[in-house]
Amino acid sequence: MRNQISFTQPSQDLFLNPAQEVGMSLLRPADFVWRPVEPALIQGFAVSAHAEINHKIQAYLTVMDRHKAFSKAIEFNTVPVLLQQASFRKSFSLVNGKCLLSGASGIRLLNRYCWENEDDDFDPEDQLVAYFQQCQSLNTTASIPLWQGGHPASIAIAIECRNTFNYYHFITESLSQLAALVDAGFQGDVFFHFPNNPDKTRPFVMDFVAALFPELDGRVFLERSPKDYDLVITAFDFFCAYFQFPPDVVGSVTEFAPSDAMFRGHDAYRGSQAILSMNSFHSGLTALRKRALQAIDGKDFSYLPKRFFVGRDDRKSRKRDMSGGEKLYEMLQLFGFDYVVFESLTPLEQIAIMANADMMVSYHGAGFTNMLFAGPQAYVLELGTLQTAVFRWGDFRSLAHASGCRYVSFFADFNKPDPLTSPSFDLDGIVPVACPMVG
Numbered sequence: 001m002r003n004q005i006s007f008t009q010p011s012q013d014l015f016l017n018p019a020q021e022v023g024m025s026l027l028r029p030a031d032f033v034w035r036p037v038e039p040a041l042i043q044g045f046a047v048s049a050h051a052e053i054n055h056k057i058q059a060y061l062t063v064m065d066r067h068k069a070f071s072k073a074i075e076f077n078t079v080p081v082l083l084q085q086a087s088f089r090k091s092f093s094l095v096n097g098k099c100l101l102s103g104a105s106g107i108r109l110l111n112r113y114c115w116e117n118e119d120d121d122f123d124p125e126d127q128l129v130a131y132f133q134q135c136q137s138l139n140t141t142a143s144i145p146l147w148q149g150g151h152p153a154s155i156a157i158a159i160e161c162r163n164t165f166n167y168y169h170f171i172t173e174s175l176s177q178l179a180a181l182v183d184a185g186f187q188g189d190v191f192f193h194f195p196n197n198p199d200k201t202r203p204f205v206m207d208f209v210a211a212l213f214p215e216l217d218g219r220v221f222l223e224r225s226p227k228d229y230d231l232v233i234t235a236f237d238f239f240c241a242y243f244q245f246p247p248d249v250v251g252s253v254t255e256f257a258p259s260d261a262m263f264r265g266h267d268a269y270r271g272s273q274a275i276l277s278m279n280s281f282h283s284g285l286t287a288l289r290k291r292a293l294q295a296i297d298g299k300d301f302s303y304l305p306k307r308f309f310v311g312r313d314d315r316k317s318r319k320r321d322m323s324g325g326e327k328l329y330e331m332l333q334l335f336g337f338d339y340v341v342f343e344s345l346t347p348l349e350q351i352a353i354m355a356n357a358d359m360m361v362s363y364h365g366a367g368f369t370n371m372l373f374a375g376p377q378a379y380v381l382e383l384g385t386l387q388t389a390v391f392r393w394g395d396f397r398s399l400a401h402a403s404g405c406r407y408v409s410f411f412a413d414f415n416k417p418d419p420l421t422s423p424s425f426d427l428d429g430i431v432p433v434a435c436p437m438v439g
Helices: 051-068 103-116 124-138 167-182 204-212 270-278 283-296 325-333 347-355 366-373 386-391 393-403
Strands: 024-026 034-037 041-046 073-076 078-089 092-095 157-160 190-194 220-224 227-237 280-282 307-310 338-340 359-363 379-385 406-414
Touching: 041 051, 041 393, 051 386, 051 406, 073 283, 078 157, 078 167, 078 283, 092 103, 092 157, 103 124, 103 167, 103 227, 103 270, 157 167, 167 204, 167 227, 167 283, 167 366, 167 393, 204 220, 204 283, 204 347, 270 280, 270 393, 280 283, 280 393, 283 347, 283 366, 283 393, 307 325, 325 359, 347 366, 359 366, 366 379, 366 393, 379 386, 379 393, 386 393, 386 406, 393 406
Parallel strands: 041 406, 073 280, 157 190, 157 227, 190 220, 307 338, 307 359, 359 379, 379 406
Antiparallel strands: 024 078, 034 073, 078 092, 078 227
């Protein structure tokens, strides 16, 4: 039970307001909370074999372009902080018993609060909006405190993990936190805390740590939660904090957002958070990308192709076959494409092949995480469905903004007996795509 979090308590008792409640201190002044940057070129096209599916896809793309796409991408800062009386529970971190709203884990906490309370006699989303409005009112003249003690060089670093088997979540959320922390000069051991059975941990976790952080050899440990600390260093992402402070303090992204009711400005509705998330990324990704490109600098990767189709190693991931994949690859071979499986490459080869790529083609999957390492010259082409457009496109858009590559998605049909019936994400998961070239 020590690993559980109760979501039935009032939101002000559950979530930490870092400017009003003790326990979290910045280890250096934050240069910025957020800043606008040039967005990546991101495009989507409807390529279903069925007119009615194309109509649905195009309707969604129109809503995205007109009502959800910002004119600038937003980079949120990720900074080192010191936590006092910290606890790591499941894939979350707490300070003095209150949940820390930081980055992706913070968004999941807010979603869990709504899910856990959806059958109660109050609207949990309205409660969250009221909580953030209360935070903004209290934080008009307040700020997150700056640590006044000595430089905590030898204190442990702890990073929460959603799990240690999903490539996307570990690279974008956890390894990026380490990248944001490691250059600050801290000398303590590093602990990744995760909720899953340790037997499910995949080799890529420590392989990427070893490849990108060789100076941490012998100092990085995987430890299942729960874990408590009197003092510990971690990374704090300002995405959720943006809604805890009023616009007069942290500024407003509204000028870059479509001027309609779908994005509701500084009010922390889940829809607004989702729109902001797909138009933003955090500086931990910037730090990880920089470190990755430095790691391959000066090394010879000329043997890797510049045009390639990415397949999938089903021994190490869920089977998700695309119908017509073989015929698609036969066609791509005519244009000089090679066949690649990322799992068969070393971490540095995965980085290098993307950094030097002219064009990557694949069907929807975690391999698009490596878009973070792509150069601005690269075209990253994804074959997906209406389902991936609705449920997953926003996740990968952030990686395109962080790298500046050209991310183009073709949304086709479902690879299932009745492609005209939309699957249930909860019941069916992600349904594979049927290649639009094949009838």
